[in-house]
Amino acid sequence: MNDCRKIRPEDIQAYVDRELMAPDRSVIEEHIKSCPGCRALAEELSRVERAVAEAECQEAPEGYFENFGSRVTAKIASQGKAPAGRSLWNLLGWPTVPLAAAAALALAITASRLMMTGPTPHGMTVGDEYVSRESAKRQSAETELDRKEAPARGKKSGSSTSRAALDIPPLVPSETASQPPSVAERSTDEIKDTTPSQAAAKAEREASCRDDRSAYMEELAEKPGPAPATLPGEGLLESPPRLLRTTRAILICLPSDRPDASPPEIGTVLEISLPGGG
């Protein structure tokens, strides 16, 4: 084949660079043999390619590569991370699952102690007893409210919708239970933003709680057994803790060691509700 128009100069270069596979390679080879112009081009490209390869072959200083690998691995170790897909703990050779379990358990215990400070003579923790008394009190008030409102509600949806009949634990004090949205669903600002009558009722409830609590603490002090210390926030809060909202804790677990797990780099975040949080 002597027709240079059918052969691109780039193809001759690809031939020189051994980038062509058969049968293209043999086609160009045959053409170059018979075409002085394309042969000259191939020779020129070949000379340039050799010259560049020679000029660009720059050696590193003697001994440079002897400790190159150790410098790289030292820097990797100093960064204290693992390749994506592997956890740091795996890199350090630490067991991941037991560590994660231990951390979760420790955090859960700590969180529980925020609510419960010690055992009472009844075998329950102070927190348990307090929660139990508060819940019973509210349920009683709500049952009373349900009883009063039952005829009105029964006209609309029947008596089976009563919260007491369904044994649904109340989320809010009885006074606000019928006013949507519930306190549990409202923000702190909304809770503060109440009418004078609601504020008065709130103050009354808080006073009642304080009285109940004081009486309860006195009762505990008179009984034998290990003395409960204090309720959470003693001396810090003006009023004792109230179960108006779900109390939450953030539990940060250690990263998974599953090789196919996508990052989180920091860890998996779970949310748990503490007992009595509603």
Next chain:
Amino acid sequence: MDNLSDQEIIDQVLSGDDEAYGHLVKRYQRAVYSVARRYLRSHLAADDVAQEAFIRAFFSLKSYDSRFRFYTWLVRITINLCHDAVKREGRYLPLAAENEAADNSADPLEAAVQSDACQRIRREIDELPLDQREVILLRADRELSYQEIGRVLGIPAGTVMSRLFRGRQTLARRLKGII
């Protein structure tokens, strides 16, 4: 370990054997250094980039696509780091910064002439438009195919071929009488 394929070593690293990564470093350290040295024209800058390339590759090992050669991926990381280094410096590092050893030739005169010729060739390469310079340099050690150079630079193999051809034609014209 020397008999293991790149992928086998990578699998070992990903399963927790960090020491295995040292074998990958040893296997490609010269090639990666050479790419950086050609691009940056400075031993110190090339040293920084070559080390950083291996470190980045280690921490990104999970994202390596095993359909392609590990070396290609490594060169891509290296070239990106070279681009960053050039941006930081605001220019290519000058050839004058190199203290060229005239190699170990027995004849000092021949060595000096050869060194001058090499410097002249490198200077002409550095005068090329960036797109042509890059493909010329990546092809210089004949390690990467057109397809792989295209993968490194994110361009089709046909574009690699045409840039390479234009660059070589320019060099042939400018270096007439030297090569």
